[in-house]
Amino acid sequence: MAGRGRGRGRGQLTFNIEAVGIGKGEVLPPGTFQPTPLFPPMENKPVPLQSGEEAEYMLALKQELRGAMKSLPYFVKPAAPKKDVERYSDKYQSSEPADNTIEWNPDWRRLPRELKIxxxxxxxxxxxxxxxxxxxxxxxxxxxxxxKLEVRVSVVF
Structure with a gap:
C-alpha cells in the first residue's frame, strides 16, 4: 500500500545535497555518539572589565537611576505567576497594599507643557x-x- 500518495514522487530530496557538499552516491559521514561541547573554544578573548573609581561611580549612578525608575508610579510590575487552580476566594485576598501613591515633584521646566498636571x-x-x-x-x-403708567393711561383715554 506504500506509494499511494500524490505528486511528490519517491526518493527525491527536497533540497540540493550537492550544495551541502555531498555528491550523488557518496557515503554519508558517520553519526556521532557524543554531545557537542557546551562551550566551543573562543577565537578572541573578551575585553577585560573596567575597574577604577570612575567605573564604580558610573555603576552606582546606573543602579540608583534604575531604582528610582522602579519606584515611580508609572513602572509596570510583572504579573504574579498564576497558580495551577484558580480559586474563587483568590481574587478577594490581596497580599500587597493597594496604596501605590508616592510624592513626586518633577522639574516642570524640563518637561513638555502637555505633561503638566x-x-x-x-x-x-x-x-x-x-x-x-x-x-x-x-x-x-x-x-x-x-x-407713570397711570399718568400715561390717563393721557391716552
Missing part, C-alpha cells in the same frame, strides 16, 4: 441665556412705575 477649578454657574439679569426693585421704585 492641571487641576481644573469648578466653573461658576451661568445664568440662563434667555433671561437677562435684573436688579431687584424696591417698593418705592415699583410705586413710581405704577404712577
Amino acid at each position: 492641571r487641576v481644573r477649578k469648578p466653573q461658576k454657574e451661568k445664568a440662563p441665556i434667555g433671561m437677562p439679569l435684573r436688579k431687584k426693585q424696591t417698593y418705592v421704585e415699583k410705586e413710581e412705575i405704577i404712577r
